[in-house]
Amino acid sequence: MDDYIANLNQEELFPDLLKFARQNKVPIINRDSLNLIKTYLYLFSSPKILEIGTAIGYSALHFALANPTAQIDTMERDAKMIEIAQSNFQKYDGNHQINLIPVDALEWDGWEKDRYQIIFIDGAKAQYQKFFAKYQEALEPGGLIITDNIGFHNLVGNDEKEKPKRIKNLVTKVENYNQWLKDHPQFVTTFFPLGDGLAVSWKVR
Numbered sequence: 001m002d003d004y005i006a007n008l009n010q011e012e013l014f015p016d017l018l019k020f021a022r023q024n025k026v027p028i029i030n031r032d033s034l035n036l037i038k039t040y041l042y043l044f045s046s047p048k049i050l051e052i053g054t055a056i057g058y059s060a061l062h063f064a065l066a067n068p069t070a071q072i073d074t075m076e077r078d079a080k081m082i083e084i085a086q087s088n089f090q091k092y093d094g095n096h097q098i099n100l101i102p103v104d105a106l107e108w109d110g111w112e113k114d115r116y117q118i119i120f121i122d123g124a125k126a127q128y129q130k131f132f133a134k135y136q137e138a139l140e141p142g143g144l145i146i147t148d149n150i151g152f153h154n155l156v157g158n159d160e161k162e163k164p165k166r167i168k169n170l171v172t173k174v175e176n177y178n179q180w181l182k183d184h185p186q187f188v189t190t191f192f193p194l195g196d197g198l199a200v201s202w203k204v205r
């Protein structure tokens with residue numbers, strides 16, 4: 001059924017980027033998670049989006065195409081990724097909707113309160129809670145913070161699997177983050193078993 005449903009959705013818009021990511025083992029957003037985020041994007045008029053983790057620009061380019069009124073600030077700290085993303089944006093971001101910010105997201109002071117309607121967290125998993133805590137004030141009340149990979153390859157919530165210590169620590173961090181999100185007094189979060197797991201947190205106040 002997965003393939004049947006996938007075929008009903010729009011065909012791949014950037015097959016060359018997808019191929020590059022696969023060949024070079026660059027992690028990019030899963031198709032189902034992307035489709036859910038695009039559905040939220042359709043609902044906003046002129047949304048400002050902040051993305052943490054650009055990689056080659058695959059998700060940012062999809063967000064731009066999904067909503068031609070959207071403006072996307074996307075942050076990346078890796079020099080090689082910045083170079084590739086810049087080249088992809090030059091090629092495909094014809095409407096100049098995407099602003100690449102070449103920084104470590106935890107060190108950037110350029111954000112403004114209530115600027116964004118959607119924030120997409122897709123950076124280093126160990127830092128999820130720090131990203132969220134730092135940028136939640138940059139999100140307008142009523143906006144969404146969407147976090148990718150909260151299932152961490154099916155490793156979270158699974159004590160039976162033997163894991164190396166480094167992975168175990170990361171799993172604990174992601175599990176703690178999920179619980180923290182669940183209990184957050186300012187946000188209502190829905191956890192979706194899509195792709196590698198996706199959390200959509202709505203800022204109530």
Ligand SMILES: C[S@@+](CC[C@H](N)C(=O)[O-])C[C@H]1O[C@@H](n2cnc3c(N)ncnc32)[C@H](O)[C@@H]1O
Binds near residue numbers: 052055060077103106
């Ligand atoms: C999963 S990839 C992003 C994929 C991209 N969002 C997509 O779906 O096409 C994660 C990226 O986040 C970047 N990253 C990790 N931690 C970061 C940080 N603190 N600040 C900026 N970029 C970060 C990594 O260098 C990597 O390129």
